[in-house]
Amino acid sequence: MAERTAAERVALARHPDRPGTPEFIGTLFTDFFEQRGDRLCGDDRAILGGAALFHGRPVTVLGTRKGRAIEERVACRFGMPSPEGYRKVQRLVRQAEKFRRPVIAFVDTAGAYPGREAEEHGQGEAIASTLALMSGLTVPVVSVFTGEGGSGGALALGVANRVLMLENAVYSVLSPEGFAAILWKDAARAEEACEVMKLTAADLLELKAADEVLPEPPGGAHTDPAALMATVDAALVRSLAALSRTAPAALAAQRYRRFRALGAAAVRKERA
């Protein structure tokens, strides 16, 4: 079978029938209790999260939600979280730490919502403080990139001990359209951008931004959801088993080292 191009993978990652966070939570977890609200001013529907059981063990599970029907998609801002969403994430992971529950995050977002209110409510601060908080958590954190992973809005849910990516998921500093628009002043060159951006799961694995690539059914995740769920389930069991043996302080230290090392090879020394 011919290798897919990066642009083909972007299309698969955005496929409307691709399983999203609600499907992963509904299939892989039991007794999910959704926890809504940031306890400050709102509830962002673009973030779905709460407590649940994973193979009988209490966990905190959360993720971005794109929505299915058009009303739901609009309510979820097509999966782009607002500051209220990131602050809900913070509330949930603090609880996870309090009750010593591992955190499992599913990421599928084009990025944080670029809106007027989002800025007025401190989108930058919300993402920054989520990154900071996640970096120091003393419980295991596993993030699964299931579709689109766009910019800081995705990274906020990706400061994990282990980052897993589905085979056709993508993860990048910006959408290919935005990238082409900024760098070449031409959003129509998005397909070309896909190829130079190094945004596929295989690229991310090589750059060490991802730790493991999970194979999808031949036609993509949406063509055989049951097979996909079994793969993700097994990978989560494996990851959590390894992390459960790590001491709390060592979990934070390992996460720090993981991100501390990123980009080390991208730096050289030269006298200016």
Next chain:
Amino acid sequence: MSGILARRRQKLLALKALRTAPAPAETETCPACGAGLPRREWVRSLSVCPRCGFHRPVGAYYRLSMVLDRGTFRELDAELCSADPLDFPGYRDKLAQARRRTGMGEGVVTALGRIGGRRAAVGALESGFFMGSMSAALGEKVTRLVERAEKDRLPLILFSASGGARMQEGILSLMQMAKTAAAVERFSRKGGLYISVLTHPTTGGVTASFASLGDILLAEPGALIGFAGPRVIEQTIGEKLPEGFQRAEYLLEHGFLDAVVPRAQLRETLIRLLALHGKGAASHG
């Protein structure tokens, strides 16, 4: 410290500050009000327009020379620069150009120095170098500065100015947000004082990481500060943004800054803040 050494350091910093300053001209026009003013007047006013108060962006070395005690600047990691990790078409040439133009290795200057006699770890982003965008080298230099501040128990002061991500470094640019935020978080948990000064413009990944994580957040008047750029927002919501949107004063009103501080008062404000944190600012751990 010997007086000769201090004088030499001061001279070096002044030279570097000149190198990154815009080309000298007899008169320079204020981009905000259009007033043409003699160059020496701009210098005297720290590049703030005496007519309208517009704060012109300044280079990183010049920025540090404005706040540090004379002769105390000791640069760190000056030799660190980007290695074009993705082998991105055309990037190497652009980097070489930026280096030649600014005389800098990367878009941030980090240093140890003294402010009002107190030792501090300081850094300033350079908007003239790829718009201060976040590269792996920039993230590395910031992270090393934070770790140095933690190790030496120094207060940390960072001046941000950034257009966001370094597109040519893709995901590695993005990862610097997590890396720098994690370093600041560690520093903070050990009790370190971090003063973040947001200058025009600070957007994207820098806003959404270390720049927003200060114990104290200051900004210069009129500075544009945000996560998404105003044009992207206007395209998304399909309406014009209000006057002053994402400006320092607007952020102050919305609760995201401690204070807006004119450039001429910045040094004395920092001295006051360092004193207010007393020993705590320098003896955490």
